Amino acid sequence: MEELRISPADPRGSPGKEQQAAGVGILLQIMMLVLSFVLGHVLRRHRFYYLPEASASLLIGLIVGGLANVSNTENSIRSWFNFHEEFFFLFLLPPIIFQSGFSLQPKPFFSNFGAIVTFAIFGTFVASMITGILVYLAGVSYLIYRLPFVECLMFGALISATDPVTVLSIFQELGTDVNLYALVFGESVLNDAMAISLYRTMSLVRSHMSSDQNIFMVVVRFLETFVGSMSAGVGVGFTSALLFKYAGLDIDNLQNLECCLFVLFPYFSYMLAEGLGLSGIVSILFTGIVMKHYSYSNLSDKSQKFVSAFFHLISSLAETFIFIYMGFDIAMEQHSWSHIGFIFFSILFIGIARAANVFSCAYLINMVRPSHRKISMKHQKALWYSGLRGAMAFALALQSVHDLPEGHGQTIFTATTAIVVLTVLLIGGSTGTMLEALEVVGDGHETPLGESFDANDRYIAPTYEGESSAGNRFKMKLSEFRRSTASFTELDRNYLTPFFTSQSGEDDDRDDIFSDNGRASYH
């Protein structure tokens, strides 16, 4: 992995000069950030959904990067814009993932938890394998540039990480079904962890090339990481809940101390997991969920308002910055455009792989689910369509340039870059149209999402009415499902909430006030 240089590489430059270059670099970045925010706001106000905020940021980055490339920019300034994977993984990604967990509505997420895990773990595994095998076969048959099999699997893994930012912001804007929202959201957050884990495992397999690494081991290793990270995240979350319950910091003049500590916990969780060799992403996601549900209610009212707004602000800045940064880097990096065939076929292959992921997993899930909760074909199509690739794929591809031999990494990086730009601009721009065409838009818009959840169960039901003629089995399954979700709710209400919070556990509904939108979580 390349070193993360914050200062330019010339060691003889005078400090004043270097600091000046850094100043100009950061200045440009701030100006692009401001431009993105303002442009995004103007576009949203005019309900122009063909260019969502993320696409606008990416375009701004691309344009400014292109200009900087044409003009004779000083190298010292230019070096400030290189995309550093470590900076991405250590500083930009954690706030975004934490905010995902923190703004999560636990109800639809947990009621779809099985489906989400199936899509994210099994589905992503299937998708990355299919992509890898197809790329390998196409290489063997001289259709495209030929890569070794393990490298194809690495490409398959990194390109299977989907990005939630663009699609979800449009979902929120238009107001879609909460279940669909929970599926897309949950899948894209968890599959990032799966993709990183798969990529790293493949990378290890490649460097050791030992034959005893089989698929089973990969799966076990992933599950180990996943469960370990989840436990670490939940543990940190519960620790913070107890701290804020007993430290007595919720008096007026200690608000700053309270907020400082609250803000440090998520990052602690991320770094704890990374330090233990686990997945920081999974850990911080669960810390976010637990901290929102338990620690949050132990804060004073002012601190509650503050931390909601704080995490929202930080994650918005990080999100926008990532897209600008990515656009700029795409315009500046060396690309090997000779592999246009590779790009074309990989786009085809990831479409096929995503179809295999979504439709096979949905089939499995629908086999288990009671008929009124089956995932409708419309939702499956929307889920398939929502699989655009973003910063995670980009960061892993950039890493592969350092990991793989000359040429191979470049090919993968160029293909990933092209896929990211195309999917963000095309899929991002057409999500609104797609949602309207599939008629999954409109409900849940006026009413708060928490309420429309029950309404949606009824909404989906008619589509599959014909299948559930066995009224008796239907009712049994229904009550079974209700009982299983009720048991967690009861555990939560009777034991967890009283133990971890200073409330009596009867004011469950107050969460909804803050998490109703995620984009406007600060009231």
Added chain:
Amino acid sequence: MEELRISPADPRGSPGKEQQAAGVGILLQIMMLVLSFVLGHVLRRHRFYYLPEASASLLIGLIVGGLANVSNTENSIRSWFNFHEEFFFLFLLPPIIFQSGFSLQPKPFFSNFGAIVTFAIFGTFVASMITGILVYLAGVSYLIYRLPFVECLMFGALISATDPVTVLSIFQELGTDVNLYALVFGESVLNDAMAISLYRTMSLVRSHMSSDQNIFMVVVRFLETFVGSMSAGVGVGFTSALLFKYAGLDIDNLQNLECCLFVLFPYFSYMLAEGLGLSGIVSILFTGIVMKHYSYSNLSDKSQKFVSAFFHLISSLAETFIFIYMGFDIAMEQHSWSHIGFIFFSILFIGIARAANVFSCAYLINMVRPSHRKISMKHQKALWYSGLRGAMAFALALQSVHDLPEGHGQTIFTATTAIVVLTVLLIGGSTGTMLEALEVVGDGHETPLGESFDANDRYIAPTYEGESSAGNRFKMKLSEFRRSTASFTELDRNYLTPFFTSQSGEDDDRDDIFSDNGRASYH
């Protein structure tokens, strides 16, 4: 200047391994931060002023650094703790200085503006020259390690940067005279800018060694930088005020956008000044003052509360982190303790130089001021005593290790390190005792500072009653002073406030609600 490495230097290490090391490094830092906050809180609650928060943080850093030095810590983790001057100047310093300006009470600051500028510019110049000359003379007479004259002046410049954090937090805690507070605060913020500017100029003189660089040119260059930076800062502040006045972002669901933009402006100002080769510190300080006075009142109520708390939080984190970071680095770096004489004499010399600064400037100021506003001897002594050295001197000394030849830079660095540790621990720990001994404590504690300002004019008056026997001249000067401060207030009320804010300019007092303490600016 050394490259800022966020990742360790070994290029062959696997990415996972490096990320893990980074994780462990950051994890330790977070744990120390949490420990500092908790320890600081416990000490403050027990009114134990001998170990203020900054000293506690420094000690924690020293202890953990010492342990890490003794144990066999991996190099990759260790590299995460090196103090990087660029990281300090670009990311840790700006929020602290902005918060200084943002939490400033304009009234006592502007009414003491002449005195503050005298202390900060003329006084710091005098102090650094005296320190430099004394160190050079002692070197020539073989008392201490001999450094070239220009390097002595560089040392004099960097060691003249005083640090406000520790002293001011105790001032606030104990509640001292607002005028004294404004003097200490204003001087230490502005003299940082002066010290950097002087250091850089001397560094240029040294590398070019051209004889046409005289003291006059240095002064002109400094004034140029100062006025340029101030204009840039004020300009950015006014731009932000107009943006928030006319953009209409103060409606409810745009709070996040509003806060994002507000948060980006200060950093924009800092980087603009640095990019133009000016002083970012001076620029961001004035942006803070202007944004608080004008832009702030154009925000929605919720955003106002949020941004106050946000800047307070960020600057607390940065402050605490700097002291931990410094302590850790002091324990880890190579020091040349052979120059114990150099350390002893420099401490003596900076005491003399600060006395020359404070008492000569106070003499000059008292010549001009009306007798009821003269700086009392008690305040002069308190001001002399408050000159502890902190992060700015440390960062510049670290830079000098790279700028100066082998041995010279090391000597300066070791001496600075010793001075920082001694002054922070000793002066920081005894400030409370000193303030009580000088009897400048107690007033302004119960009443809000804004009100005690008028009370203080009366409070200082009796000390110098004897001198002002010429009652006529006294009254003339008084009314003159009143007119000069009134004219700015009038300009502000009649033109600036109506132009830059959406208020009518009649609610001037509302600022006091938020800026009454600076430690508790979020209500």
